[in-house]
Amino acid sequence: MSLRTATPDDLADIMALERASFPTDAWSEAMMAEELASPHGTYLVDVGLHGLVGYGGVRAVRGAADADIQTIAIAAAARGRGRGRALLTALLAAARERGARDMFLEVRADNPVAEALYASVGFTEIGRRPRYYQPDDVDAVVMRLDLAAWAAASAPASTAFPAPTSEDPTNLGASGEDPSSFATFSELRGPGDAADAAIAAPAVQERAR
Numbered sequence: 001m002s003l004r005t006a007t008p009d010d011l012a013d014i015m016a017l018e019r020a021s022f023p024t025d026a027w028s029e030a031m032m033a034e035e036l037a038s039p040h041g042t043y044l045v046d047v048g049l050h051g052l053v054g055y056g057g058v059r060a061v062r063g064a065a066d067a068d069i070q071t072i073a074i075a076a077a078a079r080g081r082g083r084g085r086a087l088l089t090a091l092l093a094a095a096r097e098r099g100a101r102d103m104f105l106e107v108r109a110d111n112p113v114a115e116a117l118y119a120s121v122g123f124t125e126i127g128r129r130p131r132y133y134q135p136d137d138v139d140a141v142v143m144r145l146d147l148a149a150w151a152a153a154s155a156p157a158s159t160a161f162p163a164p165t166s167e168d169p170t171n172l173g174a175s176g177e178d179p180s181s182f183a184t185f186s187e188l189r190g191p192g193d194a195a196d197a198a199i200a201a202p203a204v205q206e207r208a209r
């Protein structure tokens, strides 16, 4: 297994995996190209002996406290061997390196494998978006992870992408500003009011997973 940053040249291989992994709601090639080109995130690919076997992306705008796992997929033949976990771990480390403190994601309510993967690294459910995934009419489970707590609990993994230093302008917590002054999505939502409270579907066309 070899993880590296995705490039525009990976688009065709990523799209082949995308269409195979998400048969009913694959992103368009144009949307994926935009994601790969965005300066506001990191996409990684997992390269096996015979080509690409996985990809995943995180949106983490520098200076923002919140970040999102956009998507993650491993080729069917390569699943169940720890690659998804390794890719997710690298994406979390990348988000932390970009200064994020809280990680969010949506996962289909009918995808227990992905939900188990996310729960196993510490994501917890904070809400649901009813009928978020169309045309399948499936709810989204919204999950959150405290990145600092995750890094503390998995120190060796987090060293792959070092945490921001005090010289790093994206390290808001160390720059003298009170971190508590930054309202995060989770703070706005409040703890514990999760599954019963529906979160409105976003106006944007893109469905993060």
Ligand SMILES: CC(C)(COP(=O)(O)OP(=O)(O)OC[C@H]1O[C@@H](n2cnc3c(N)ncnc32)[C@H](O)[C@@H]1OP(=O)(O)O)[C@@H](O)C(=O)NCCC(=O)NCCS
Residues within 6 Å of the ligand: 021, 022, 071, 072, 073, 074, 075, 078, 079, 080, 081, 082, 083, 084, 085, 086, 106, 107, 108, 111, 112, 113, 114, 116, 117, 120, 209
């Ligand atoms: C979700 C996905 C990325 C997991 O990748 P993977 O390489 O198979 O996962 P790993 O082998 O690293 O397993 C990590 C964890 O996932 C969960 N998991 C993996 N396979 C599972 C299975 N068949 N049943 C239940 N849980 C499973 C377990 O929690 C596992 O941890 P464990 O091995 O300690 O029990 C992969 O199944 C996939 O690409 N699915 C299709 C695309 C998709 O649904 N993406 C997620 C969108 S939100």
